[in-house]
Amino acid sequence: MSRRTKVGVTALVAVALTLTACGGPSKTDSGLKGSEGQVGQADINPQDASKVKDGGEFRWPVDQLPDNWNYNQLDGTNADGRRMIDTMMPNLYKQLADSTIEINKDYLDDAKVASSDPQVLEFKINSKAKWSDGTALSWADFEAMWKSLNGTDKAYEVAGTTGYEDIEKVEKGATDQDVKVTFKKKFAEWKGLFSPLYPKAMSSSAEEFNKGWADTPKITAGPFKIGNIDRTGKLVTVVRDDAWWGPKPKLDKITFRQVDRPAVADALANGQIDWFDIGSSIDNFTRAKSMQGVTIRQAISPDYSHITFNGADSSILKDPKLRVALMRGIDTKVITRALLGQMLKGDAQVTGNHFFLLGTKEYKDNSSIASFDKEAAKKQLDELGWKLEGETRKKDGKDLTVRYVIPTPNPVSDQIAKLVQSQLKEVGAKVDIQAVPSTDFFKQYVNVGNFDMTGFRWLASATPISDGKGIYYLDPASTNQNYGRIGSEEVNKLLDQANGELDDTKRAALANEADKKIWELGHQLPIYQLPGAVAVKSNVANFGAVAYANRPYDYITMGFTS
Incomplete structure (x- = not known):
């Protein structure tokens, strides 16, 4: 699932969406590109407006409906909700x-x-x-x-x-x-x-x-407006707003329908949706390649998978040295190969920065302090007093048992959690995986710190430093998006300096200094940047793998060529 940061970044629950068929088979026969290359072009089947037919319904799969239509409220930061909100609210x-x-x-x-x-x-x-x-x-x-x-x-x-x-x-x-x-x-x-x-x-x-605004957006100002919110049927429809003063949208309406992750490929094949985000699902990639009338599109996107740790006093992971030691027991390269290896032409690349992603000029790998080293992890755990007794370490009579909360149904999250469970067992830590309904995942678990470890996707933006502040800044008065309640005065100071620095080069340097400190705190463990691939109906124009052009999506010119 996905989420955003600040009133700017978005969190997702490891995504996969869908599409309908028309035309010939997919042109994508080989694997996807890895995270090499530079940020740049989208892959969206660009078409002049005159070649896009007037009308039609675009069917968009989502993990969940919004918990709040106020994107700035704590429960409103879900990426799926943002996509709906952007059809009807002003983006300056x-x-x-x-x-x-x-x-x-x-x-x-x-x-x-x-x-x-x-x-x-x-x-x-x-x-x-x-x-x-x-x-x-x-x-x-x-x-x-x-x-x-x-x-x-x-x-x-x-x-x-x-x-x-x-x-x-x-x-x-x-x-x-x-x-x-x-x-x-x-x-x-x-x-x-x-x-x-x-x-x-x-x-x-x-x-x-x-x-x-928890139930519905009360006042809007966009090319679309609410047509229907059906929580029983798990769908939201937006329709053209005749009061819109800008260019007329090509589509009559967009239907956002909740589709369980394992079901998106079937939904696309059956014509129930018109695209899906392949994310890191080899099954959905394989299915999409074989579908008639479906094209796989790809572009580098600001979308990465990670593990959030909980540093609150109530969590067993409140000690930053313990969090770093456990990070050293997690082999992100193995996880990345397991999830993405069969999809990519080259080697999958892990992500070593919390602000800047692969493909950006500011990117630096600052992860060395928490990089995988099983023997170092064991030694650090010993030094912290967590001694191995049988298969599990103990300290002061307490087992080193970590509760890892994941959304379900979600095969990707399930696979990542099981790999982490297996890897941490080798250093003497027991991982209890708790699978909770996707619709409850953020509101009842992530937002309120009800976990020791959890995982989802961050969907970043073109303003990564200010977007990231709410995630890594420790404010005693407000959680913001720092769900693990981890931070330091040093990180706060560096983030304040970076956000106030108008020189781009100096600002990036300050953010990279903050990133090093964030790694030292054992805040979050980025795993991999997603390949940015989507499966989309071949006759869909001006939409697909949009790279960074997702805030807002181009809801005006997207549509169908036939």
């Missing part, structure tokens, strides 16, 4: 395939840094932009969003305060559509703020922010 910027960012002209006429000291931003809202209740988007929406997300009122259960906490004030400019944002502290990745934008009414009270 578009993230492109090569990880650059441009203004979304449907919502903004202009955005600029008017002053660098103090840092002042000026936004000019598109005068045509209207909320579904008929009111114009205005500076007041920006102000309300800032006030709810800046961390001053703890009653607001926010997923992250990064960037918003650095703002001194939000003011009206010459008109209601002119916004002036003044920072009290410099914030480099400011293009990640205020997206998706929400109406001021949602932030009118903590109760409204936390619970008011």
Whole structure:
């Protein structure tokens, strides 16, 4: 499953989605590329709008429906929910395939840094932009969003305060559509703020922010609007919004349907869905290759699998040295080969950085302190007082037993957990795997720290440092997305410095210094970066392996050629 970071990164539960058939067999006969190469081009069957038919329903598989339609609320950070929200809520910027960012002209006429000291931003809202209740988007929406997300009122259960906490004030400019944002502290990745934008009414009270949008989005402003939310049938349909002022979407509607991971290939073959994310499933890759009318598309994407450790006082893993010792007992290369080896042409590459992914110029492998070394792991465990008695180590009469929580049904998560269980047994640690329903996984387990170890996918963005702050920053007053409650003042300081550094090179260097400290803390163990492959119906245009262009997806021009 997948999740995001900050109000920017997204978490997934190890994903696999689906598609329908039409035309000839897949053109992909050989294996997929590994994580070599540079971030860049998408693989989406690009077609001029004139060649995409008007109308049609695109059927999109998801792991779960949103726990909250407020993406900024702690329960709202699920990646599937974000994909639905982005069809109907304003994204002020578009993230492109090569990880650059441009203004979304449907919502903004202009955005600029008017002053660098103090840092002042000026936004000019598109005068045509209207909320579904008929009111114009205005500076007041920006102000309300800032006030709810800046961390001053703890009653607001926010997923992250990064960037918003650095703002001194939000003011009206010459008109209601002119916004002036003044920072009290410099914030480099400011293009990640205020997206998706929400109406001021949602932030009118903590109760409204936390619970008011749990069941449905109340006010929207996008090319689509809610058609139907059927929690019994486990689907959400969005339909064209006739009030939309921008280019008319090609599709009539998009149906997001919950499909269990093991069932996506069948769902695509049976025409129940129109694509799926292959993720790290060799079974789904093999099935997709043999399907008539289905094409496998691939592009480097900011999507990686990892294991989160719990450092809270209630967890057996509260000691950072113990967490690092266990990391040294986990062979991520073996796990990566087991999951991806049969799919790739070359060797699968493990990921050694928490901020920068393979293919980016800022990437450095900082993982040496926690790299796999079984004998070193045993020695460190001995030194910590965890002595081997039979097959399992003990300390002060307590077994070294770790509870590893995974979502089910999810063959990928199950396979990773069993490999970890086998590997840690060799160093004297017992792993109890607890499989819980996918729909409960985040809300009842991950979000509330109800695990010792757990795993899912982080879906990163073009603003990785600010996105990552909520994951690695230790704030006693708020969990944010630091589900394992692990951190240090040193990491906090480096992240603050990095987020306030406007020079790109210096900012990346600071983030890499923070990454080294994060490894020393035994915070999270990245495993592998996914190949970025999807199986998609061959007649689908302007959609597929989108690389970084997933915030938002191009819901306007995607559609069918036949």
